[in-house]
Amino acid sequence: MVEAALARKGTAVLRLNTEDFHSYAFNWGSDSPGLHIDRGIDSIDISQAVGCYFRKPLSPPFHPGLVAPESRSFSALEADAFLGSLYALRGVRWISHPALIETAGSKVGQLATARSLGLSVPRTLVTNDPTKAKDFVRALDADILIKPLRTASIELDLEQVDFFARRLSVSEAMHTSDVIRFAPTLIQEFIPKHSEIRVTIIGGDLFAVEITPLSVDIPVDWTSLKSTFFSYKPFELPEGITSRLHEFLGHYGLSFGAFDFVKTEGGQLIFLENNPNGAWYWLEREIGIPMADSMAQLLLGSGNPIQESRAC
Incomplete structure (x- = not known):
């Protein structure tokens, strides 16, 4: 959809699918001005x-022409290393740079940053000490959530096993806490949440959407469900939160972010996390907000004549 939006602006695009x-x-x-990428009639100097x-x-x-396992491994590793070289080139404007995305993806860092900016965050402990975990749960004396710090899935017996946030009672948490080691x-x-608020910032544009479940029988982690299980509507974000989110992105050097908040029954917004490389097009599809055009404009940057611009 971003390619289509760029095409409407008269912009040439090269899409590099890393699986191909x-x-x-x-x-x-060393003597050429930049790195050249060619695929048939499509060609670009990335600089x-x-x-x-x-x-x-x-x-x-x-490479599909290789048979020996050691050759296949070398080929794949060298291709991956070359992509690292591509990301390391100077003078290339990324939305957003892979190194910045890597740093900004830390859940611990995000919660610390959000709290320092005055956003409300859930009481949280990250630990591998079962005693500290029990003390924390005992002090809360209420249900908890456990979440992976990063790993979304693993392969087990050739099957993909996905990890989602899981709700535990105090007794369940106390009973299973030893595995934390x-x-x-x-x-x-x-x-407890009335709804979730997804705030997507694309450059200077902010899109806030309230996502409400259509049934009470919805799991804690909604990402495991299709979009048809929810209703969507634009949400008016308080000005104080808007400025803090822009500060949050500035802290990480990002121009894009997909923030998740819980909205309580009382209307309070609680920060959960920011996905620095999150999905967003499904929200445009649901309620018609012009997010693809916004991303296309961000890619073009300010002051770049459309007829002379290129994007990749």
Whole structure:
């Protein structure tokens, strides 16, 4: 959809699908002005790109012409290393730079930053000490949530196992707390919610949407469900929170963020997290807000003539 929005603005686009890495030709030389990427009739010198949208690429595979396992492994690792070189080139404008996304993805760092900016956050403990975990749960004396710090899924017996936030009672938490010693765990107070607020910031544009479940039988982690389980409507974000979210992105050097808040029955907004590379198009599809156009404009940047611009 971003490609379509850029096309409407007369902008040439090269899309690099990393899972198809070996179908592209890459050329960089010490005496050349930049890195050239070619695929058939599409070609770009990345140093001439106005903006590059980094959207959760897959690790490149091995070359399809290889058979030996060690050759396949070398091919895939070298392709991945070359992508790292691509991200390290100077003078390329990323939305957003992979290194910044990596830093901004820390849940611990996000909660600390949000709290320092005056946003309300749930009471939280990250620990691998079962005694500290029990003390925390005992002091809360209420249901908790446990969340992975990063890992969204693992492969088990050739099947993908996904990890979602899970709600536990005090007794369940106390009974299972000993396993915390195997990996640091994020433990958070459970906050009953009326709805969730997704705030997407794309450059100077802010889109806030209230997401309300259509049924009471909704799991704690809504990301496991299809969009049809919810209703969507624009939400008026308090000005104080708006300025703090822009400060939050500025702290990490980002121009894009997808923030999640809980809205309580009393109307209070509680910060949960920011996805620095989050999905957003489903919200445009649901209520018609012009997010793809906003992303296209951000990629083009200010002061760049449309007829001379390129994006990748």
